[in-house]
Amino acid sequence: GDSVTQMEGPVTLSEEAFLTINCTYTATGYPSLFWYVQYPGEGLQLLLKATKADDKGSNKGFEATYRKETTSFHLEKGSVQVSDSAVYFCLIGGSNYKLTFGKGTLLTVNP
């Protein structure tokens, strides 16, 4: 079945540091790929998405590129802020409506 492997946390960075959270997946067909974020005390929310190979999803300074050849969808941000502290989840949406989640990566950004 479909599966997602993402970098284990926790990840601790200083403000303005560069962020990469790795994500690889296994799926049949050509799934859509997503990053969701959960800020402290809040519900999960969609951060960005990509629906086909070589698409780049972007939002709030975060980017991720759908790499079919490496089955990856790594999340990057050039300069993190304290307000980016959250848990980040990589997901795939297969040929159906179901989302398959990675285990989540806790990011803490210190001032």
Added chain:
Amino acid sequence: GAGVSQSPSNKVTEKGKDVELRCDPISGHTALYWYRQSLGQGLEFLIYFQGNSAPDKSGLPSDRFSAERTGGSVSTLTIQRTQQEDSAVYLCASSPETASYEQYFGPGTRLTVT
């Protein structure tokens, strides 16, 4: 507008008791999902409702779990004869019919079985 709401936010129950968890989706959203997040695990899909179609129950872990959605809106997840391994955060999400992968999540219900 109002987001997805869930109740209760926390529930502590004794092993063997039944529990009901409630989800109020965003008004107008036709799709509704239940997920479970166990300690140290990712989120796992439980069940999916889409409009008036038969629900997809393929993620329910055992026949002690059931869910219904009344009037295409509110949903209730019921766990009978709870076990300690049922302890988890249960999340509900909804989405408009045209964007089923863009799901809007509620805050979750933390269930603890003692």
